Amino acid sequence: xxxxxxxxxxxxxxxxxxxxxxxxxxxxxxxxxxxxxxxxxxxxxxxxxxxxxxxxxxxxxxxxxxxxxxxxxxxxxxxxxxxxxxxxxxxxxxxxxxxxxxxxxxxxxxxxxxxxxxxxxxxxxxxxxxxxxxxxxxxxxxxxxxxxxxxxxxxxxxxxxxxxxxxxxxxxxxxxxxxxxxxxxxxxxxxxxxxxxxxxxxxxxxxxxxxxxxxxxxxxxxxxxxxxxxxxxxxxxxxxxxxxxxxxxx
Amino acid sequence: xxxxxxxxxxxxxxxxxxxxxxxxxxxxxxxxxxxxxxxxxxxxxxxxxxxxxxxxxxxxxxxxxxxxxxxxxxxxxxxxxxxxxxxxxxxxxxxxxxxxxxxxxxxxxxxxxxxxxxxxxxxxxxxxxxxxxxxxxxxxxxxxxxxxxxxxxxxxxxxxxxxxxxxxxxxxxxxxxxxxxxxxxxxxxxxxxxxxxxxxxxxxxxxxxxxxxxxxxxxxxxxxxxxxxxxxxxxxxxxxxxxxxxxxxxxxxxxxxxxxxxxxxxxxxxxxxxxxxxxxxxxxxxxxxxxxxxxxxxxxxxxxxxxxx
Numbered sequence: 001x002x003x004x005x006x007x008x009x010x011x012x013x014x015x016x017x018x019x020x021x022x023x024x025x026x027x028x029x030x031x032x033x034x035x036x037x038x039x040x041x042x043x044x045x046x047x048x049x050x051x052x053x054x055x056x057x058x059x060x061x062x063x064x065x066x067x068x069x070x071x072x073x074x075x076x077x078x079x080x081x082x083x084x085x086x087x088x089x090x091x092x093x094x095x096x097x098x099x100x101x102x103x104x105x106x107x108x109x110x111x112x113x114x115x116x117x118x119x120x121x122x123x124x125x126x127x128x129x130x131x132x133x134x135x136x137x138x139x140x141x142x143x144x145x146x147x148x149x150x151x152x153x154x155x156x157x158x159x160x161x162x163x164x165x166x167x168x169x170x171x172x173x174x175x176x177x178x179x180x181x182x183x184x185x186x187x188x189x190x191x192x193x194x195x196x197x198x199x200x201x202x203x204x205x206x207x208x209x210x211x212x213x214x215x216x217x218x219x220x221x222x223x224x225x226x227x228x229x230x231x232x233x234x235x236x237x238x239x240x241x242x243x244x245x246x247x248x249x250x
Numbered sequence: 251x252x253x254x255x256x257x258x259x260x261x262x263x264x265x266x267x268x269x270x271x272x273x274x275x276x277x278x279x280x281x282x283x284x285x286x287x288x289x290x291x292x293x294x295x296x297x298x299x300x301x302x303x304x305x306x307x308x309x310x311x312x313x314x315x316x317x318x319x320x321x322x323x324x325x326x327x328x329x330x331x332x333x334x335x336x337x338x339x340x341x342x343x344x345x346x347x348x349x350x351x352x353x354x355x356x357x358x359x360x361x362x363x364x365x366x367x368x369x370x371x372x373x374x375x376x377x378x379x380x381x382x383x384x385x386x387x388x389x390x391x392x393x394x395x396x397x398x399x400x401x402x403x404x405x406x407x408x409x410x411x412x413x414x415x416x417x418x419x420x421x422x423x424x425x426x427x428x429x430x431x432x433x434x435x436x437x438x439x440x441x442x443x444x445x446x447x448x449x450x451x452x453x454x455x456x457x458x459x460x461x462x463x464x465x466x467x468x469x470x471x472x473x474x475x476x477x478x479x480x481x482x483x484x485x486x487x488x489x490x491x492x493x494x495x496x497x498x499x500x501x502x503x504x505x506x507x508x509x510x511x512x513x514x515x516x517x518x519x520x521x522x523x524x525x526x527x528x529x530x531x532x533x534x535x536x537x538x539x540x541x542x543x544x545x546x547x548x549x550x551x552x553x554x555x556x557x558x559x
Contacts, residue, residue: 011377013514016513017377017380017381019381026376026377026381094358095349095359096352096353099353121377121378121494122376122377124362124376124378124494125361126345126349126361127348127349127352127359127361129349130319130346130348130350130353131349131350131352131353131359132353133319133350134323134349134350134351134352134353135353138424139320139424139425140319140320140346140350141425142319142342142345142346143342143346159342159488159489160342160343161342161441161489161497162432162433162489163430163431163432163433163487163489164430164431165316165427165429165430165431166427166429166430167425167426167427167428168425168426168427168428169424169425170423170425178495179478179482179495180481180482180488214358215358215388215389216360216385216386216388217385218383218384218385219371219384219385219386220383220384221376221382221383221384222381222382223381223382224375224379224381224382224520227520227525227539227541228541230525230537230539230543231541231542232532232542232543232544232545233543233544235544236544236551236554236555237558239542239544240555240558240559242526242542243470243503243526243559246502246503246524248445248470248502248503249469249559
């Protein structure tokens with residue numbers, strides 16, 4: 001079974017985002033970009049399925065700028081993906097547009113399983129996997145913390161609000177990863193060198209004949225309200241007094 | 251505008267997250283509610299008492315018992331012929347189903363709204379809450395998830411809605427529910443608690459977490475939360491996690507014990523009314539958002555605090 005892993009290039013999670021002065025968006029110029037952390041977990045899971053013999057090939061795909069080829073797609077291949085597809089777009093494509101492009105890729109590649117991150121840490125949308133499942137009429141196992149696949153079905157343990165829930169899905173299926181699914185491996189230097197010879201197919205959005213024009217317009221982006229500077233108390237007694245003052249303690 | 255609200259429930263009671271979602275929906279227009287479940291008549295009756303409820307559509311079918319997205323989404327899509335917008339709370343259930351509905355309707359979903367600025371304009375957090383985007387949707391039908399801590403809860407006793415049965419296509423045969431492990435807790439639910447006591451990695455181990463955090467929480471009638479570090483280290487189950495990838499909370503009082511305050515954690519709790527931080531590192535980022543800070547060793551401070559309350 002082939003496994004397809006869609007990935008996204010995002011502002012590195014350690015970098016504090018800065019809102020542009022004109023309110024048009026976030027300033028990304030010259031900042032470190034990385035693989036979305038949930039997507040690293042997705043790649044890791046796909047590679048583990050291959051190491052177990054469940055998966056035969058791991059293909060990563062991204063929709064984004066040309067630069068993705070030499071950063072995130074290289075990392076993905078160095079982690080163990082066999083080949084990559086870059087669908088180039090200089091404009092940001094919304095989750096619905098990405099899902100439509102991915103549906104076309106699925107048509108071409110015919111994977112048995114698609115593993116995505118549960119959300120990208122830039123737009124925090126948490127939509128693409130579910131949308132792709134809808135467009136394909138495939139079952140979905142979202143927020144996965146455990147994935148057990150055989151040739152026919154996949155059992156997914158999901159992180160839900162009260163605890164854990166397990167669902168059984170008919171393959172082909174969509175899985176989206178939660179943080180505790182696995183610990184992604186590092187791309188080692190020798191593997192990065194080897195990854196450079198693994199193929200990347202370069203496409204454009206136009207190649208797929210999909211309308212990805214945005215449905216949502218961002219009118220402005222602002223900083224969240226700043227909290228008033230707080231005070232430090234010197235002792236537990238003072239803290240107790242404060243809590244009593246707020247009516248929290250009697 | 252006619253809006254439909256997904257009622258979050260466990261086939262017995264309506265969950266609180268529904269009430270905030272009704273408030274958000276009422277800012278857009280008339281509110282009808284959808285109860286999809288199995289043996290959920292009592293839920294529908296309770297939903298009808300939510301202030302502002304018009305019709306309560308009850309889809310009662312074994313296929314809807316566990317709210318599997320594959321079965322529930324086609325039902326909602328059919329119902330959407332009569333509605334302009336559908337709103338879900340940003341719970342794991344809402345986040346699982348809503349995008350599937352949106353794609354089937356060929357519309358973009360608006361995730362996790364913080365406010366309704368107009369019929370098609372909303373605010374929502376991006377970059378882990380480090381920025382707030384005002385967005386305008388051009389889609390004819392809106393699919394929206396609601397950050398429930400950003401809206402007041404609708405009154406759940408003043409409504410006089412009318413329950414009306416509806417039916418869908420039942421089981422699509424794509425997926426099935428195997429089982430669940432729901433963490434038992436006598437304490438208040440994290441997302442609706444007025445007071446939360448949260449512990450971090452500094453607790454050192456699971457025993458300390460229980461011995462130090464829980465007595466304080468019980469004294470304050472608080473829910474217990476945790477940072478990702480504490481969850482990853484196995485001190486507590488993952489549904490305790492507060493943050494970008496865990497639960498988003500906004501209680502009256504949030505007590506952060508031994509939590510440094512990484513941005514991923516802050517994005518889950520920085521809308522709390524009062525933040526209290528106890529940490530031995532006076533340079534910890536948590537003190538930048540804390541209203542009241544106490545620098546010192548949590549192993550002596552917290553037991554003393556619990557004792558004196």
